[in-house]
Amino acid sequence: xxxxxxxxxxxxxxxxxxxxxxxxxxxxxxxxxxxxxxxxxxxxxxxxxxxxxxxxxxxxxxxxxxxxxxxxxxxxxxxxxxxxxxxxxxxxxxxxxxxxxxxxxxxxxxxxxxxxxxxxxxxxxxxxxxxxxxxxxxxxxxxxxxxxxxxxxxxxxxxxxxxxxxxxxxxxxxxxxxxxxxxxxxxxxxxxxxxxxxxxxxxxxxxxxxxxxxxxxxxxxxxxxxxxxxxxxxxxxxxxxxxxxxxxxxxxxxxxxxxxxxxxxxxxxxxxxxxxxxxxxxxxxxxxxxxxxxxxxxxxxxxxxxxxxxxxxxxx
Amino acid sequence: xxxxxxxxxxxxxxxxxxxxxxxxxxxxxxxxxxxxxxxxxxxxxxxxxxxxxxxxxxxxxxxxxxxxxxxxxxxxxxxxxxxxxxxxxxxxxxxxxxxxxxxxxxxxxxxxxxxxxxxxxxxxxxxxxxxxxxxxxxxxxxxxxxxxxxxxxxxxxxxxxxxxxxxxxxxxxxxxxxxxxxxxxxxxxxxxxxxxxxxxxxxxxxxxxxxxxxxxxxxxxxxxxxxxxxxxxxxxxxxxxxxxxxxxxxxxxxxxxxxxxxxxxxxxxxxxxxxxxxxxxxxxxxxxxxxxxxxxxx
Numbered sequence: 001x002x003x004x005x006x007x008x009x010x011x012x013x014x015x016x017x018x019x020x021x022x023x024x025x026x027x028x029x030x031x032x033x034x035x036x037x038x039x040x041x042x043x044x045x046x047x048x049x050x051x052x053x054x055x056x057x058x059x060x061x062x063x064x065x066x067x068x069x070x071x072x073x074x075x076x077x078x079x080x081x082x083x084x085x086x087x088x089x090x091x092x093x094x095x096x097x098x099x100x101x102x103x104x105x106x107x108x109x110x111x112x113x114x115x116x117x118x119x120x121x122x123x124x125x126x127x128x129x130x131x132x133x134x135x136x137x138x139x140x141x142x143x144x145x146x147x148x149x150x151x152x153x154x155x156x157x158x159x160x161x162x163x164x165x166x167x168x169x170x171x172x173x174x175x176x177x178x179x180x181x182x183x184x185x186x187x188x189x190x191x192x193x194x195x196x197x198x199x200x201x202x203x204x205x206x207x208x209x210x211x212x213x214x215x216x217x218x219x220x221x222x223x224x225x226x227x228x229x230x231x232x233x234x235x236x237x238x239x240x241x242x243x244x245x246x247x248x249x250x251x252x253x254x255x256x257x258x259x260x261x262x263x264x265x266x267x268x269x270x271x272x273x274x275x276x277x278x279x280x281x282x283x284x285x286x287x288x289x290x291x292x293x294x295x296x297x298x299x300x301x302x303x304x305x306x307x308x309x310x311x312x313x314x315x316x
Numbered sequence: 317x318x319x320x321x322x323x324x325x326x327x328x329x330x331x332x333x334x335x336x337x338x339x340x341x342x343x344x345x346x347x348x349x350x351x352x353x354x355x356x357x358x359x360x361x362x363x364x365x366x367x368x369x370x371x372x373x374x375x376x377x378x379x380x381x382x383x384x385x386x387x388x389x390x391x392x393x394x395x396x397x398x399x400x401x402x403x404x405x406x407x408x409x410x411x412x413x414x415x416x417x418x419x420x421x422x423x424x425x426x427x428x429x430x431x432x433x434x435x436x437x438x439x440x441x442x443x444x445x446x447x448x449x450x451x452x453x454x455x456x457x458x459x460x461x462x463x464x465x466x467x468x469x470x471x472x473x474x475x476x477x478x479x480x481x482x483x484x485x486x487x488x489x490x491x492x493x494x495x496x497x498x499x500x501x502x503x504x505x506x507x508x509x510x511x512x513x514x515x516x517x518x519x520x521x522x523x524x525x526x527x528x529x530x531x532x533x534x535x536x537x538x539x540x541x542x543x544x545x546x547x548x549x550x551x552x553x554x555x556x557x558x559x560x561x562x563x564x565x566x567x568x569x570x571x572x573x574x575x576x577x578x579x580x581x582x583x584x585x586x587x588x589x590x591x592x593x594x595x596x597x598x599x600x601x602x603x604x605x606x607x608x609x610x611x612x613x614x
Contacts, residue, residue, distance in 0.1 A: 018455040026467070142595035144547045144567075146554050147588035150574060154584055158577040254460040258551060262574075272463070273555065276470050284467055292458045 005304055012296055019292045020073065024066050027285050078286040083278045088286040092268060098168065099267030102260070103252045105183050106190030111245065113195045118202025119234075125207065133199060140196025145255060149189040149262040156185060166264035186263040190255055194248055202241055209237040239309045246302035250295040343532075346608040353604020359597035367413040374407035378564060388580065397582050400572050405583065409590055412564040416591070419480050419565070420546035420598075426484025427491060427541040432527070432534060434488065435495025440503060440522055446496070453489045461486040462551065469557040479552065479559055483545045491537045498530045532609030539602035543595045550591055566591040 053059055060068075072079070078088035117137075121130040157165040163185055169178040209215070210233060218228045256269030264270065268287060275283040347353055366373055381403055388398045397405050438449040468482055502508065503526065511521050527534075550567030552558030559565045566587045573584035 014451065015454055015458060018451075019458055022455070022459070029471070138596065138599065139592065142543070142592050142599055144550050144554075144588070144591060144595075146551055147570065147591065150570065150584050151588065153574065154577050154581055159581070251460075254462060257462065257466075258555070261555065272466075276466055276557065279470065288459065288463055288467070291460055291463060295458050295460070 001308070004307060008300055008303055012300055015296055016293065019289065019296070020070055021066075023285055023289050023292070024069055026288075027281060028062070073289070078289070079282040081275075081280055081283050083275075083280045083283075088282050091271065091283060092286055092290065095266065095268045095271050098265065099253065099256050099260070099269060102183065102186055102190060102256060102265055102267055103249075105187035106252055106259075107245075107249070108191075109187055110191035110194045110198060113191075114198035114202055117195070117199035119206055121199070121203045122206030122210065130203075133203075137196040137200055140192060143192075145189060145193050146258045146262060148192055149186070149259060152185050152189060153262065166262075168265055182265075186259050186265050189262070190252060190259045193255065194251075198241070198244065198248075201244055202237065205240050206233065206237045209233050212236075240306075242309065243302040243306040246298055246305060250291060250298040253291055253294060343605075343608040347604050350604035350607055352600040353608075356597040356600030356604065359593060360601065363413055363417060363594055363597070366410050367417050370410045370414055374404075374410040376404040376407040378408065378411045379403065379562070380407070390582065397580055399569070399580075399583055400576060405569075405586060408564040408569060409566070409586060412566045412569055412587065413590070413594075415476060415559060415563055415565040416546055416549065416567070416594070419476065419483065419549045419559070420542040422480035423483035423487065423545035423549070424538050424542035426481065427488045427545070428534060428538045430484065431488035431491030431537070432495055435492035436499060436522055436527070438492070439496035439499025440518070440526065442500065442503075446500075449492075450496070453492060456486075457489055462548070465548070465552055466555065466557050469552065474552075474558055474560060476559055476563065479549060483548055487541060487545060487548070491534070491541065494533055494537055495530055498533060499526055502526055502529055532605075536602055536606045536609070539598055539605060543598040543602070546591070546595060546598075566594075 069079075076089055078092070080086060081088055081091055084091060117133045121133045124130055153165055156163045164182050167182060169182040215228065215232055218232045219225075223232075253268065256265075256267055257272050258269070259265065260267045260269035261273045268290075271283065272287050274280075275287070386398065386400060390397045399405055399408065434449055434453075438446040464486060465482055469478070472478060508521060508525055511525050516524075549558055549565065550570075553565050553567030554570050556568075556571060559568055561568050561571065569587040570584060573587075576583050
């Protein structure tokens with residue numbers, strides 16, 4: 001097990017190096033390069049521009065620039081924003097808690113409903129509910145997330161007026177209740193995409209477990225139906241589901257771009273969209289690297305968790 | 317060259333021709349019995365018909381404006397109302413289908429070609445070629461496609477062709493993995509060894525013996541890629557970094573819609589409904605194809 005983990009960790013290193021190289025290349029492909037914002041302002045003369053370029057290290061060869069950039073990256077320095085003139089790291093860290101809150105709420109919604117739908121559909125296979133859920137999940141898979149967001153906004157915020165359309169409410173003003181009211185719609189939008197897939201997944205893995213011999217054995221030795229269900233069926237069915245969640249969590253941070261944009265939720269996703277419009281490339285690169293690292297870590301954890309939870313897997 | 321020809325004759329003598337034909341007709345008859353798939357096929361046919369003959373069917377032109385009718389509800393002249401620039405929504409939906417479907421189809425084509433080429437190369441040659449290509453795929457997958465596309469289109473100005481090209485270039489990785497996996501096991505089978513022993517070239521083995529066995533998986537993946545790319549196009553266009561706003565697509569018709577929730581809620585509803593119906597239809601077809609090619613998969 002220890003060797004398996006070590007090998008997986010080592011395998012991730014070239015991937016991380018590749019990520020930094022591609023991000024760096026991307027940054028240098030940007031129109032006009034990193035100094036374009038200053039060059040465009042028109043109020044600077046050539047001398048001042050040269051000073052800035054020297055200051056940013058742009059007069060050095062590309063390889064040296066890359067080495068310096070990676071060195072800074074390793075120390076957590078992602079450079080400065082072109083627009084806010086502060087460290088990118090600070091800007092991202094400021095938004096991180098808001099996105100974590102949204103992603104967490106979305107995950108809770110998605111996991112809860114996937115489990116309910118998946119388990120009910122599996123236990124009552126081919127019942128009315130089973131067919132209903134599979135019909136609904138067909139729609140869920142076909143629905144663009146942003147449009148679902150617009151529809152929820154239109155229905156619950158504009159037409160019915162039950163929930164706020166956007167923002168996240170101020171804690172001083174309305175307190176925790178107000179925050180939750182602002183959270184419901186965007187969190188549902190973020191979670192709904194995976195409910196369709198996850199509930200199908202839970203259903204099929206439940207169905208598989210229910211047919212196993214050890215289920216009959218458990219009943220035969222006189223266990224109550226509830227403990228057969230919870231200790232034997234559910235536990236075994238959920239092992240693969242846990243790893244699916246692990247792989248999908250980084251996608252929640254990606255999906256946050258669309259959701260936070262629609263609902264003006266002040267998190268990293270909204271930051272990405274705003275930086276896109278402002279052409280604030282250091283912030284974009286910071287967010288890109290952040291999500292890439294998150295995806296690599298997510299896959300790594302899912303790999304290891306799967307091997308750990310299911311002893312039948314060979315560590316090769 | 318001569319070897320290849322001789323090999324080809326041998327193959328025909330083995331009555332492979334009639335065999336392959338019946339395989340396709342069996343699949344088609346299974347597909348016909350899949351009710352949802354036939355519904356999907358019908359829906360897509362209607363959408364395609366409307367898109368192809370848009371100028372003949374649409375009541376108004378694509379950009380025809382009536383400045384006295386800004387964001388109005390349905391009326392006798394404009395069945396689905398008008399948008400924020402006084403253009404007929406129904407007409408724009410019909411024209412929008414052209415771009416949305418073409419983008420989905422075009423991008424799926426690129427996805428398929430790149431995915432099959434990379435997957436075949438990796439799976440057939442194996443070894444270090446395979447390792448390098450697979451590590452490359454890992455690397456590309458580490459970057460969320462939607463982020464890369466948004467950043468790209470903030471640099472490169474997005475035309476319809478650009479959107480097709482880049483959507484395709486960012487979505488071939490799954491297909492490549494599928495094809496590679498299938499080829500890795502197929503190439504160890506006896507019939508491949510037999511073909512090689514009578515002197516068939518690599519190209520011949522891949523194109524005549526290996527790929528026909530993977531064609532079902534490729535077709536199913538291609539339909540799913542089309543659905544995926546249509547949603548991606550709509551998302552990009554909605555955010556303002558996809559197809560330019562002057563060209564109607566189901567995605568960018570939704571861009572300004574949230575400002576008109578009270579005046580014209582239909583502006584936000586209709587393009588989405590059409591989009592969902594089209595994606596549903598494609599997914600139904602994909603499902604039907606999977607069952608038709610491989611009845612055991614259910």
